[in-house]
Amino acid sequence: MAEKVTIATVARHAQVSRQTVSNVLNAPHIVREETRRRVQEAISALGYRANQAARQMRTGRSRLIAVRIEPTRDGINGSVLDRFLHGLTETADAAGYRVLLYTARDDDQEIATYDDLLGAYDLDAFVLTGTKHGDPRTAWLAEREVPFVTFGRPWDALDGHPWVDVDGAAGTAQATRHLLDAGHHRIAFLGWPTGSGVGDDRCAGWRTTMTAAGHDVAGLRRESEDGIAEGERVLRDLLAHDAPPTAVVCASDSLALGALQAVRDAAAPVAVVGFDDTPVAAAVGLSSVSQPLAAAAARCVDLLTTLLDGQPTDQQVLLTPTLVLRHTA
Template identity: 50%
Template sequence: MGAQPTVLDVALAAGVSRQTVSNVLNAPEMVRQGTRERVEAAILDLGYRPHASARRLRTQKSSTIGIRLDPITTDGISGSILDRFLHALTEQADRKNLRVLLFTAAGPEDEIAQFGRLSDGADVDAFVLTSTFHGDPRTEWLIERGQSFVTFGRPWGIDDMADPEHLWVDVDGRHGLREATTHLLAGGARRIGFLGWPTGSGTGDDRRLGWLEAMRSDSGLSADELAVLEVAAEDGVNFGAEAMRRLELAAGTLDAVVCTSDSLALGALMATAGRLPVIGYDNTPVAASIGFSSVEQPLDEVATGVLDLLTGAHGGRVTTETSASDPRHRMVAPRLVVRDGPSVIAAAR
């Protein structure tokens, strides 16, 4: 492999000075259009890539995105979603010559303390937040300080869909569970139960609405009949199994079940020995290996949306110079992955 082209190589190819090449890279508005286009053509032809360390010294920017590494979950199922998102974000950031810095935090306040430390030390230029929730103090802290950030998840507050100061990308969980429930209804199921998280989680409430909308529209069941078809539980396989037993005691005969997560779905399958169709959410490796249907979040699209908002017109924050027409939020549609059903649950029970 030959030596990487340098600024001098680009300057010679374009017939300009090294300083002109530097201006094109760091302050293109200073260079006449014809000269700039000639330099850009030479850069493309030679395959020149600016040296990241030198560029950071010149611009006083780290070209680094900070994101919290969530703790490992006890069942190791639902946490795989954020792991996959991190992989997608890191791979796409690398293609944009950006770095991802991972840090840990014990909770929201600890994460805010990390924001302050990393911002003060100029270690990062922007943050990506995950696991947003009602009254999330992290976003307010970042907005007040004019810090660039984008969240994977809506603000989950007043006017959450159109908050002008909060840039976000999210997956439409309501649409996903509605599609899952509609699929079961189309197959002849009517008494479709729902295992969800306790009220107030934002994400869980949104997914529940998808189930409820489809059931109200096409199940033919009354409000009282629907009320006994749902049970809330903390996320986890054991919690899902216990919730499934409570659901069957309350509802009696069931035709199928949809769940807020694959962890709850696996618990439901174990409690019923796989005798009912169960659809989970997240399409984790567990869903694929055991063989139950699940709603898949398109994490590559989420990562693309996050980086677009960080590096596009907004630069990760809304300012008075930003056009109101520039998109500030992106809602991504999930897809239902249909499988025949588990063949190992009964034996593993």
């Protein structure tokens, strides 16, 4: 039997990406003329049944995926999910899917909205963000066999469903190592209250790196709700103690901006690293851990299209962030 001709075969033959082949099939007007011709020649030469595939894609599918948009909060950390949404819409468009937005105040309302949306629009799939311990949303969708991926790990059982996440612990570990290399050893961590998956993960990277380097972390971890004022208050308190830290790794840019206010009045300079590399970090020269949000969005779309093509997957994608160094560390 001849090898099955897939989009991947066509892509290899035409020396383009799978995405480009998908574009030629679904949105030919966005592909350059010369590339389009090369892909179409490959399709003819290989006998790829593009029409049938296209027909299948057009039947029985709404080609709609739904994503929740969060209320605007302080406008600093919210930009992370906005950037993810931009990336998701762009990759989904290229793969022939559209993104439908919804809002919800809490988990119960979000689940009620799933029900509404599935009834009203025959959605293909959901992309969930903000996963947490004991997440009732994924349980609801899984029970009804609605395809979904999450941007964020299922914190209770990592093999529960397909997900894409960024390795927060790797990010704070990088930041801590950078500070250790620069000669710091009293490095504090400013984080959120214990119990959130994301927050505990970011704390763990700092803690394990400090411990592995033989440094005591006792008294160096402080927690508060997220926010600039909160970060300032908590770090001022920490700096007022004996043997204050000479550097601080923060769970967010908001906390880090507050920390920057606090260190202005410190007796000795204190290095500060934030998390999320928001536009504000870039503007004020704050060193910060940067999440690969466009890549995360693209991998979510990849997993979804695999699922929707009927291929079972519970693939997990953990992406590594990068430390962006500016003036503050």
